Amino acid sequence: MSLSIFDRKRILVTGGAGFLGSHLCERLLNDGHDVICVDNFFTGTKDNILHLMDNPNFEVMRHDITFPLYVEVEEIYNLACPASPFHYQHDPVQTTKTSVHGAINMLGLAKRVGAKIFQASTSEVYGDPEVHPQTENYTGSVNPIGPRACYDEGKRCAETLFFDYNRQYNLDIRVARIFNTYGPRMHPNDGRVVSNFIVQALKGEPITIYGDGSQTRSFCYCDDLIEAFVRMMDAPSGITGPINMGNPAELTIRGLAEVVIEMTGSKSALEIHPLPMDDPMQRCPDITKAKTELAWEPSTSLEDGLRKTIAYFAEIVC
Template identity: 65%
Template sequence: MTYAPDPAALVDLRPRRVMVTGGAGFIGSHLTRRLLELGHEVLVVDNFYSGTRQNIEDLLEHKRFELMRHDVTFPLYVEVDEIYHLACPASPVFYQRDPVQTTKTCVHGSINMLGLAKRTGAKILLASTSEVYGDPAVHPQEESYWGNVNPVGIRSCYDEGKRCAETLFFDYYRQHRLRIKVARIFNTYGPRMLPNDGRVVSSFIVQALMGQPLSIFGDGQQTRSFCYVDDLVEGLIRLMDSPDDVTGPINLGNPGEFTMEELARKVVALTNGSGGLTHHPLPADDPTRRRPDTTRAEEILGWTPGVDLDKGLSLTVDYFRELLADAASA
């Protein structure tokens, strides 16, 4: 008798084929490494607008890794089982440089990736953002809050772009029964951030290591909650692996809340910085308070961040110290 294996069983035996758009970026490069560690095949799709080849260069020879240079605002035809859709410049320096392209990436990029997921039957996760809450009138921010966003400001290309991306994901879920996941990511930091991306953690650390005064905008009493990148990646993977009826949106972030002045003084202490602090006018539409309510992530995903700010900052300072030393000796 000829043995005919069950095709479904054969599918279960192979690694999952996972695509990460924006996989050469800060968060995407960490997620890619973790997925490879878990035994999956990973296709990184990136146009290198804000990501860098250096972030994934050491993976190029990995037998389960593939890199494709591609702009997600154009359709893509590949075969995948899961899609982590991270592609989009996420820092003001990059998304305000070309705001029209930022909106296109959020909207056209999501339409293209959702279309790919529909064709292949893939499960798809959107890396949304706490910016969908705008300058919140509710604190802390829980997922049921609809936000307070300026639709015509300089940050709107990103804020409203991500809000529209969420709309598209849930419309594909309702209309086409697509398997979707939506994560709202709060301020994330760690190694492989760009030194010039304008994010507060990287800016403070680079300024301190270079002996410059740390730039504080406004009175420094606005707050943020900072999540170390390894914790964030764990949350994304848990959300992707959750049952199909768990769609989100789910907040992923560290609920510890710090003022910008508190953060600056922590960085100064870690780096023995001598430049002091300097104050500048507050940028337009900059949120005054930001802290996630992570109850859903705790109850549904069993996820809580494990790296506190002092530990995470220390690891990030070490990374930037080495990066600056390498640049000086080049």
């Protein structure tokens, strides 16, 4: 799409070379905007954005948002942070810094230039929930000293900062709580359940299940989630969130493994391992707020989304 100079926005995407960030950059460029992709390439990769490099409206900066950044933009999408337990527990102090110092730096930038700013928060703020499905007014059940706390509490603190900047400085904020999302460009070794299962199935390796597999998750395809991001950013200024974004269709982990084995034609067996500490037993969003305020709900079926994701991994691991 080609926009006039008056309609084209200058948009910053932190974590723009990551799984979701790269899809967001692609969407914003297709909508005709100028996009600055910022990434320190800890979990992001240039492979995710190579196809965007020739676009004259696309710019890439290697930068860690725990340090200040000075650019002139109108919108900021703050997606920078390792999102899988394998990666965020690798350096938990840096994970907390990315969530907290990164939020402070991006909020400071937004305040300085008068930009609208979006925070990619997470369903992990609910911890191991005692309410099911989770609504936005549920305050969560989180272990602040456990191995997942660097991510869970880091994201909770980031939300606090966003709403304090909104109250204290009248900053235009948007906070989205992202539930399990999957699709092409996921890191093959990130330890997340969809990528794990697909890679193991394609290689004919045992499918690793933690616990008895009865724990539930809900899985949203990446294109649906990016649509929700854009709708929230384009919504009126009163729509601050937090808003749950995910697919309310619930599935057990064992059920997902069986679907992946069937769709890949794999002969992989299931291999049971102990459940990690603080791993939630249930995770499913109530998306009433997203439906009401954004007129959004996911439209991609699990089978269609998995088919596209399996095709992607088949090219890079086989």
